[in-house]
Amino acid sequence: MKVLVIGGGAREHALCRSLSLDPDVNALYCAPGNAGIAEVAELRPVDPLDGAAVARLATELRADLVVVGPEAPLVAGVADSVRAARIPVFGPSGEAARLEGSKAFAKDVMAGAGVPTARSYVCTTPDEVDEALDAFGAPYVVKDDGLAAGKGVVVTEDRAAARAHALSCDRVVIEEFLDGPEVSLFAITDGVTVLPLQPAQDFKRALDGDAGPNTGGMGAYSPLPWADPKLVDEVMASVLQPTVDELRRRGTPFSGLLYAGLAITSRGVRVIEFNARFGDPETQVVLARLRTPLASVLLNSANGTLDAQAPLVWREDAAVTVVIASHNYPETPRTGDPITGLADVAEQDAPYAYVLHAGTRSEGDAVVSAGGRVLSVTATGSDLAQARERAYKAVARIGLDGSQYRTDIAAKAAEHR
Ligand code: AMP
Numbered sequence: 001m002k003v004l005v006i007g008g009g010a011r012e013h014a015l016c017r018s019l020s021l022d023p024d025v026n027a028l029y030c031a032p033g034n035a036g037i038a039e040v041a042e043l044r045p046v047d048p049l050d051g052a053a054v055a056r057l058a059t060e061l062r063a064d065l066v067v068v069g070p071e072a073p074l075v076a077g078v079a080d081s082v083r084a085a086r087i088p089v090f091g092p093s094g095e096a097a098r099l100e101g102s103k104a105f106a107k108d109v110m111a112g113a114g115v116p117t118a119r120s121y122v123c124t125t126p127d128e129v130d131e132a133l134d135a136f137g138a139p140y141v142v143k144d145d146g147l148a149a150g151k152g153v154v155v156t157e158d159r160a161a162a163r164a165h166a167l168s169c170d171r172v173v174i175e176e177f178l179d180g181p182e183v184s185l186f187a188i189t190d191g192v193t194v195l196p197l198q199p200a201q202d203f204k205r206a207l208d209g210d211a212g213p214n215t216g217g218m219g220a221y222s223p224l225p226w227a228d229p230k231l232v233d234e235v236m237a238s239v240l241q242p243t244v245d246e247l248r249r250r251g252t253p254f255s256g257l258l259y260a261g262l263a264i265t266s267r268g269v270r271v272i273e274f275n276a277r278f279g280d281p282e283t284q285v286v287l288a289r290l291r292t293p294l295a296s297v298l299l300n301s302a303n304g305t306l307d308a309q310a311p312l313v314w315r316e317d318a319a320v321t322v323v324i325a326s327h328n329y330p331e332t333p334r335t336g337d338p339i340t341g342l343a344d345v346a347e348q349d350a351p352y353a354y355v356l357h358a359g360t361r362s363e364g365d366a367v368v369s370a371g372g373r374v375l376s377v378t379a380t381g382s383d384l385a386q387a388r389e390r391a392y393k394a395v396a397r398i399g400l401d402g403s404q405y406r407t408d409i410a411a412k413a414a415e416h417r
């Protein structure tokens with residue numbers, strides 16, 4: 001099978017790594033990719049937002065499957081262009097991807113499907129904003145209605161800051177604060193059949209102890225030793241299947257990866273957000289644990305044959321990933337800094353720990369930073385403590401001027417706290 005992956009972050013590196021290990025895959029391309037992905041896939045230049053260009057590339061390469069990684073191309077309808085060229089594609093239509101592209105649309109779908117989520121108001125005027133802030137009280141949760149790469153959400157006790165963020169958005173969703181731990185649960189679907197993956201936990205805040213601003217995600221781990229073993233079944237029944245059924249009922253069937261961001265509150269599971277693609281960095285740890293070869297699972301979603309998919313098989317291992325981010329991430333990340341130590345990790349820590357590239361590019365013989373999140377250092381172990389130790393040992397070998405990472409990824413879970 002010839003597979004073309006669209007995107008160039010750590011999620012796409014994780015996808016390409018798994019696909020490169022799949023015996024069914026005999027040619028693997030990634031467009032545009034990054035310096036790390038170049039080691040497992042052949043890179044092609046493409047504007048990932050240009051559906052016609054992506055479809056042309058897939059046709060030229062005679063791809064049997066196109067996997068669209070990030071949300072922006074999905075929301076822009078890139079999967080539709082590829083489908084129109086009669087090439088199987090893993091990823092939802094632009095219409096269905098509005099589940100991620102518009103928080104207000106997601107709320108509407110959840111209301112229709114009876115999916116539990118935070119109560120919310122959609123506001124477009126200062127008066128509506130004030131009314132909503134006062135209705136819920138602190139802590140305030142204010143979300144830009146559009147795509148914002150994980151940075152459009154402000155959660156704060158400070159009413160003035162909440163109001164300022166709300167007024168900086170055209171359309172804003174203001175909602176009830178949900179307490180309790182967060183879980184990311186992914187499901188692969190073809191629009192009818194839903195196949196859940198293993199849950200993971202992401203660390204959204206920039207700094208240790210969940211301090212600092214929200215980011216795209218600073219680290220993740222799986223499995224979740226503290227979670228109720230019935231969690232996946234419960235979320236399947238109350239969230240994932242009803243959402244997929246509701247989107248089909250509306251005439252916008254969702255195929256691809258449905259990402260449920262959940263809060264486990266004292267009153268039960270609530271959806272914080274949906275995404276229409278694999279999460280980053282959670283994918284790095286989920287795929288590290290998946291034993292079933294990936295390509296045929298994605299192809300079954302693309303072809304609408306997921307009902308024929310054999311049950312997924314998981315490793316007993318635990319996995320941890322730690323994101324190394326640029327100086328000044330998430331505000332104004334500095335790029336162009338040389339990265340050292342990559343060969344040391346490959347020589348001394350493989351196969352238990354490895355570096356997935358998020359924002360990197362090659363500059364002559366050097367690899368330099370090219371984004372806010374630069375690397376996602378991933379490790380497996382017999383338990384979270386061992387995976388964590390291996391991940392941080394590898395992180396310590398990496399040099400990147402001014403970089404930052406959290407030191408507490410999976411720390412509580414590893415200690416059964
Ligand atoms: P989102 O982009 O919707 O996932 O929001 C980013 C982060 O903001 C989430 O991972 C949560 O940590 C936090 N957040 C979002 N919505 C809520 C809520 N209703 N209550 C508490 N925290 C929230």
Ligand code: GLY
Pocket residue numbers: 150202216217275278279280281282
């Ligand atoms: N890790 C959060 C996300 O992928 O949106």
